[in-house]
Amino acid sequence: MxxxxxxxxxxxxxxxxxxxxxxxxxxxxxxxxxxxxxxxxxxxxxxxxxxxxxxxxxxxxxxxxxxxxxxxxxxxxxxxxxxxxxxxxxxxxxxxxxxxxxxxxxxxxxxxxxxxxxxxxxxxxxxxxxxxxxxxxxxxxxxxxxxxxxxxxxxxxxxxxxxxxxxxxxxxxxxxxxxxxxxxxxxxxxxxxxxxxxxxxxxxxxYTMVKNIDYPRDSETHMISAAVHPDLQDRDFCLLHPGDPMFLCFSGETLRYRGKEALYPFFINEGAYYEKGVALSLARKRRIxxxxxxxxx
Structure with missing residues (x-):
C-alpha cells in the first residue's frame, strides 16, 4: 500500500x-x-x-x-x-x-x-x-x-x-x-x-449521513404526535430495517420505518434537535x- x-x-x-x-x-x-x-x-x-x-x-x-x-x-x-x-x-x-x-x-x-x-x-x-x-x-x-x-x-x-x-x-x-x-x-x-x-x-x-427524520406531527397544530419507539431508543448506529418500529404515537399506534433500504440511525432523540425538527439522522455504512x-x- x-x-x-x-x-x-x-x-x-x-x-x-x-x-x-x-x-x-x-x-x-x-x-x-x-x-x-x-x-x-x-x-x-x-x-x-x-x-x-x-x-x-x-x-x-x-x-x-x-x-x-x-x-x-x-x-x-x-x-x-x-x-x-x-x-x-x-x-x-x-x-x-x-x-x-x-x-x-x-x-x-x-x-x-x-x-x-x-x-x-x-x-x-x-x-x-x-x-x-x-x-x-x-x-x-x-x-x-x-x-x-x-x-x-x-x-x-x-x-x-x-x-x-x-x-x-x-x-x-x-x-x-x-x-x-x-x-x-x-x-x-x-x-x-x-x-x-x-x-x-x-x-x-x-457512516455517511443520508437524511434527517422529523417526528410525526399533528396536521393542525404541527406539534409532535409521537415519541421514538422503545425498540429504537438508545440504539444509535444499530441497523434499522424497513418495517422496524420507529415511533410510538401518543395514541398508542406504532409507526414503522418505511424506507426501502436498511440504514443506521444516530443522534436518536437528541434533546437539542426538537427545535430543528429532527428526531434522528440516518446514515449508510461503508468501508474506506x-x-x-x-x-x-
Missing part, C-alpha cells in the same frame, strides 16, 4: 462550549486552560472557549446556534453591534483559528443526549490525518465515525468529538473521562506522527481504505 505524505501537525486547537450547555467539553477546556505551556511541548495547543456567553448562562446559545454560523456566506457577511452575538463570535473564531490555516487541526468538543458513545464527525471522508486519528481511537473505544459536517471553522481541518449520552446542563464523570482520554489519544497520535512514526493503513468503517502515513518534511 502506497504511503501518503502528510505535513507536520504542529498547531492544534481544542474548542469547548460551542454549545454552552454541553458541559464535558466546557470543563475539559477549563482544566486545560489551567495548565500553562512551558514551551517544551512537541505540539502547540490553542485552547478556546467557543461561546463564553452561552457557557456562562449554561444555555445552548444566546441568540442563534453558533454551530450553524460557519457557512462561508455567514463568515463573510458584514456584522455590527446589533448583529446576533453568535454571528459576531463565529467571525472572531474564524479569524483566530481558520483564516490562512493558523492551526493545522481543530478538535471541537460536544455532548449529545443520544446514546452515541464516542463518535467522531469529520468534514471530509478524504482527510487522511482525521482518518488516521479515527483509526487510532477506534480500537480502544470501538467508536463510530461519521462523515457529516464538522461545523466549527470550515477553513480548518476539523474533527468534532461527540460523546453521549449526557443530559444538557449536566456533567457525568464517565463522559468527561472518555472525552479527556479521547483528546489525549488524539494528541498522542499527533506527537508520534510528528516524530516520524509510521502508522499502518487499512480499512475504517465510516486509508493509506500508510508518511511525514512530509
Amino acid at each position: 502506497k504511503a501518503v505524505a502528510m505535513p507536520t501537525v504542529s498547531r492544534v486547537a481544542v474548542c469547548g462550549g460551542t454549545h454552552g450547555n454541553e458541559l464535558a467539553g466546557i470543563y475539559l477546556v477549563r482544566e486545560m486552560l489551567k495548565k500553562r505551556a512551558d514551551g517544551t511541548e512537541p505540539v502547540s495547543v490553542v485552547t478556546v472557549m467557543s461561546n463564553p456567553r452561552a457557557a456562562q448562562l449554561c444555555v445552548r446559545y444566546v441568540e442563534t446556534d453558533l454551530n450553524r454560523c460557519f457557512t462561508r456566506a455567514a463568515l463573510s457577511a458584514p456584522v455590527s453591534e446589533t448583529s446576533p452575538y453568535e454571528m459576531i463570535r463565529s467571525q472572531e473564531l474564524n479569524a483566530l483559528l481558520g483564516a490562512q490555516r493558523s492551526v493545522d487541526l481543530l478538535c471541537d468538543l460536544h455532548n449529545t443526549t443520544a446514546n452515541t458513545g464516542l463518535c467522531l464527525i469529520t468534514y471530509s471522508d478524504r482527510d487522511w490525518i482525521c482518518l488516521h486519528i479515527c483509526k487510532h481511537l477506534q480500537f480502544p473505544y470501538m467508536l463510530d465515525i461519521c462523515y457529516a459536517k464538522a461545523y466549527l471553522c470550515p477553513t480548518s481541518v476539523s474533527i468534532s468529538m461527540e460523546i453521549g449520552p449526557q443530559p444538557h446542563g449536566v456533567v457525568r464523570s464517565v463522559i468527561f473521562s472518555a472525552m479527556q482520554e479521547g483528546v489525549q489519544l488524539m494528541m498522542d497520535w499527533i506527537c508520534q506522527f510528528n516524530s516520524g512514526t509510521l502508522f499502518e493503513g487499512g480499512w475504517v468503517d465510516v 481504505c486509508i493509506s500508510v502515513n508518511k511525514l512530509k518534511y
Whole structure:
C-alpha cells in the first residue's frame, strides 16, 4: 500500500462550549486552560472557549446556534453591534483559528443526549490525518465515525468529538473521562506522527449521513404526535430495517420505518434537535481504505 505524505501537525486547537450547555467539553477546556505551556511541548495547543456567553448562562446559545454560523456566506457577511452575538463570535473564531490555516487541526468538543458513545464527525471522508486519528481511537473505544459536517471553522481541518449520552446542563464523570482520554489519544497520535512514526493503513468503517427524520406531527397544530419507539431508543448506529418500529404515537399506534433500504440511525432523540425538527439522522455504512502515513518534511 502506497504511503501518503502528510505535513507536520504542529498547531492544534481544542474548542469547548460551542454549545454552552454541553458541559464535558466546557470543563475539559477549563482544566486545560489551567495548565500553562512551558514551551517544551512537541505540539502547540490553542485552547478556546467557543461561546463564553452561552457557557456562562449554561444555555445552548444566546441568540442563534453558533454551530450553524460557519457557512462561508455567514463568515463573510458584514456584522455590527446589533448583529446576533453568535454571528459576531463565529467571525472572531474564524479569524483566530481558520483564516490562512493558523492551526493545522481543530478538535471541537460536544455532548449529545443520544446514546452515541464516542463518535467522531469529520468534514471530509478524504482527510487522511482525521482518518488516521479515527483509526487510532477506534480500537480502544470501538467508536463510530461519521462523515457529516464538522461545523466549527470550515477553513480548518476539523474533527468534532461527540460523546453521549449526557443530559444538557449536566456533567457525568464517565463522559468527561472518555472525552479527556479521547483528546489525549488524539494528541498522542499527533506527537508520534510528528516524530516520524509510521502508522499502518487499512480499512475504517465510516457512516455517511443520508437524511434527517422529523417526528410525526399533528396536521393542525404541527406539534409532535409521537415519541421514538422503545425498540429504537438508545440504539444509535444499530441497523434499522424497513418495517422496524420507529415511533410510538401518543395514541398508542406504532409507526414503522418505511424506507426501502436498511440504514443506521444516530443522534436518536437528541434533546437539542426538537427545535430543528429532527428526531434522528440516518446514515449508510461503508468501508474506506486509508493509506500508510508518511511525514512530509
